[in-house]
Amino acid sequence: MNTQNISNGILSALMACTGGAILVIDTANAAGFSRPQLISWIFVVYFFGGLLSIVLPLIYKIPIAGAHSITAAAFLSTAAAGYSLSELAGSYMLAGALIAIVGVSGLFVKWLRYIPRPMLDAMLAGLVLNYIVKMVPAFKQAPVIGLFALAGFLIMPKISQKIPPIIGVLVFGIIGLSLSSSFPPLNEAVFVWPEAIMPTFTVHAFVSITIPVAILILSNDIAVALAALRKNGYELPVNKILVISGLATVIVGFFGGHAATVGGMMSAVCSQEEAGPRHKRYMAGVVSGSIVLLFGLFAWGTVLLIEVLPLHFITIIAGFTLVGVLLNSLQSAFSETSYRYSTLFAFAIAVSNVTILGVAAPVWSLICGVLIAKILGEGKALTPTAPILEKSRVIGK
Numbered sequence: 001m002n003t004q005n006i007s008n009g010i011l012s013a014l015m016a017c018t019g020g021a022i023l024v025i026d027t028a029n030a031a032g033f034s035r036p037q038l039i040s041w042i043f044v045v046y047f048f049g050g051l052l053s054i055v056l057p058l059i060y061k062i063p064i065a066g067a068h069s070i071t072a073a074a075f076l077s078t079a080a081a082g083y084s085l086s087e088l089a090g091s092y093m094l095a096g097a098l099i100a101i102v103g104v105s106g107l108f109v110k111w112l113r114y115i116p117r118p119m120l121d122a123m124l125a126g127l128v129l130n131y132i133v134k135m136v137p138a139f140k141q142a143p144v145i146g147l148f149a150l151a152g153f154l155i156m157p158k159i160s161q162k163i164p165p166i167i168g169v170l171v172f173g174i175i176g177l178s179l180s181s182s183f184p185p186l187n188e189a190v191f192v193w194p195e196a197i198m199p200t201f202t203v204h205a206f207v208s209i210t211i212p213v214a215i216l217i218l219s220n221d222i223a224v225a226l227a228a229l230r231k232n233g234y235e236l237p238v239n240k241i242l243v244i245s246g247l248a249t250v251i252v253g254f255f256g257g258h259a260a261t262v263g264g265m266m267s268a269v270c271s272q273e274e275a276g277p278r279h280k281r282y283m284a285g286v287v288s289g290s291i292v293l294l295f296g297l298f299a300w301g302t303v304l305l306i307e308v309l310p311l312h313f314i315t316i317i318a319g320f321t322l323v324g325v326l327l328n329s330l331q332s333a334f335s336e337t338s339y340r341y342s343t344l345f346a347f348a349i350a351v352s353n354v355t356i357l358g359v360a361a362p363v364w365s366l367i368c369g370v371l372i373a374k375i376l377g378e379g380k381a382l383t384p385t386a387p388i389l390e391k392s393r394v395i396g397k
Contacts, residue, residue: 001283004276007167009065009287011321012266014170016046016067016288017295018314021306023073031080031088037256039299040194044257046296052248052260053289056241057282062234063270064225064241065288066263068252071220072213076258079212083205085256090199091209092258096249098214099222099261103242108218115366116379120227121333122343123365124268126350127224128326131265135319138312148176149316153323166274169320177313191300194255217249217261218242219363224264228325231332232271233278264362268325342373 021042028038049067056064080088102108139146149169156168222245226236241262248260269275270284295302333343346369353361373379 001287002276002280004274005063005270005281005284006287008269008272008275008281009284010291011166011170011317012065012263012269012284012288013291013295015266015269015318015321016049016070016263016292017302018306018309018318020067020070020073021046021295021303022309022311022314023070023077024068025303025306027073027077027080030077031083033085036192036195037085039192039303041256041258042299042303043192043194043296044252044255045260046292046299048248048252048257048260048296050289050291050293050296052244052262053266053292054286055289056244056262057285057289060237061279061282062229062236063267063275063281063283063285064229064262065266065270065285066221066225066245066261067266067292068257069213069217069221069259069261070263072216072258075212075216076209079209083209084200086197086200087202087205088209088258089197089253089256090201091205092213092253092256093199093250094201094206094210095214095217095259096246096251096253098210098246099217099249100243100246102218103239103246106239108222108242109238115370116339116373117231118333118336118339118343118379119346119366119369119373121231121329122346122369123350123362124224124227124231125326125329125333126347126365127264127353127362128268128322128329129351130353131322132319132326134315138315138319142176142180142310142312142316144180145173145176145310145313146316148179149173149320153320166321170317173313173317177310181310181313196254197256199254213258215363217245217259220361221259221261221264223362223366225262225267228264228268229271231329232273232281234271265322265325269321272325272328274324338379339373340378341376342369342378345369345372 024042025038028041045068053065053067056062149172152168152172153165156165222242226238229236245261252260266288270288271281275281275284333347346365349368350361350365355361356364
């Protein structure tokens with residue numbers, strides 16, 4: 001390990017353990033779940049998601065990181081109302097089964113073979129931009145935290161080039177938080193073990209919950225993670241990752257958890273250049289997974305801490321975390337002159353963050369980008385990502 005992959009692993013975990021946890025808490029409250037049901041939900045998705053992020057990097061030496069699907073949790077904040085916990089558990093288990101089937105079939109790899117690398121970079125840049133733009137209103141709401149975080153970002157490189165600027169953001173941001181915010185007293189923490197739920201399977205829940213959750217995990221989480229990893233030159237066992245994520249989702253679904261899978265932005269943070277030498281970046285995934293696992297293990301106490309943490313603080317830290325990812329993706333996407341309009345449209349659609357027919361923006365971004373490139377004849381002088389994907393397909397079998 002080194003300071004670079006440790007710091008990026010910590011930041012990756014913070015993305016899941018702050019904003020992701022808040023989404024799960026809000027969704028559980030909106031669905032009318034009890035406190036034990038909420039803690040059980042957080043326990044399983046973070047414990048098994050963290051375990052996944054430890055095992056996969058150690059086996060494949062690839063900086064894979066994840067926990068649960070943040071976009072699926074956001075979708076469930078409105079969709080879960082009106083369904084019983086047993087219906088939701090059955091829907092999550094079926095979503096995991098669908099993901100595993102996609103992995104066994106190899107359809108995902110075949111689809112990715114036709115996507116040029118600049119398109120992947122444009123899509124990733126568009127998604128990351130959403131996080132960074134949200135810093136602007138957060139700065140307005142919490143100017144002290146924002147200014148301290150910005151000072152840390154600017155000062156840390158002056159102190160040491162070996163320490164990532166985001167460490168300065170985190171340290172100075174916490175100082176700004178302590179100076180500008182007051183926190184209510186914490187409630188008493190009660191230990192809760194996750195409880196198994198007898199699943200119920202209905203056609204209505206399958207159509208309304210299972211299919212959208214599976215699509216969101218595949219498009220907004222797994223596809224983004226694979227794009228970020230491939231962008232940084234990693235050979236991927238794509239089919240195996242899909243199958244393992246699907247089976248993990250089936251397991252957590254049995255306890256009321258909606259997903260346990262690799263994460264798009266988390267993997268992007270762990271695989272970027274700032275995470276250190278390329279052959280050592282997989283340790284960032286191990287660090288991230290270890291923190292996520294511990295977060296789930298102590299969910300009975302960590303939930304109380306997350307509930308009092310200001311949202312604007314989380315937004316500012318997350319935005320600064322992804323600055324390097326955005327710069328690298330933009331440079332890679334738009335420096336290739338063989339692709340012009342196709343990468344621009346792919347970027348714009350990803351920025352829009354729209355969901356059409358249950359399909360998330362990242363998928364539409366890639367589909368439209370590839371179609372425009374074909375129609376305009378862009379990129380003919382280049383060899384797309386097929387060679388890399390061919391290796392991924394072989395490894396994935």
